[in-house]
Amino acid sequence: MQATLSGDGTPTGTVTFFICDPTQTTGGACPTGGTQVGTPVTTQAVSPATTPPSSFADSIAITANMTGTWCFRAVYTPGGANGSNYTGSGDARPSECFLVxxxxxxxxxxxxxxxxxxxxxxxxxxxxxxxxTLSLQLYVGGSCTALGTLTGPAYASPSADGTQTTLSVSSNNLTAVSAGTSVEWVATYSGGPNVSPSSHCESSSWTVTQP
Known part of the structure; x- marks a missing residue:
């Protein structure tokens, strides 16, 4: 914030700045209260000189830490060479506010x-x-050469009765997996007399393409 003063001779003295956060404003301004911003600032003459003579003071920066309307207030205290020519004054107009x-x-x-x-x-x-039997098991986050995390139960076919030449099994997984994560399904057949066991791994992932 910048405060500007003008009058009889270059105004001298200090300006003290205050800031009201959105919980401290009154009527959309900061007429009282608030938090002092730094130390009082000594006025400086405006250059090039103006008619009537005027001076200004700048506050230090503040950090707003909440949304809403914040408002400054400037309080002039006469002092220095021309201080006796002036009386104290303040400025807390709504124009000194800003919205965060x-x-x-x-x-x-x-x-x-x-x-x-x-x-x-x-x-x-x-x-x-x-x-x-034939079983099916889900692994998440690895590959067929280095299986990921075992996830969910093993899904098993009914036991063979000695007459079938084929067994089948389907999963009923309800566990969601993030897009881009690989999963491995491992099918394992137990085998038995005169028939060797076997297994097969299948790895896949699902990729989302942004439009």
């Missing part, structure tokens, strides 16, 4: 709920051993 606003930022995070299905078949059409 804030901005907002919006963002969103998309997720997806991964699910998978798997099947196992005998290569030569032989029945799968009774009691053998």
């Amino acid at each position: 606003t804030d901005t907002t930022t919006s963002s969103s995070t998309q997720t997806w709920v991964p699910n998978d299905s798997a099947s196992v078949s005998s290569d030569h059409n032989a029945p799968l051993p009774a009691g053998s």
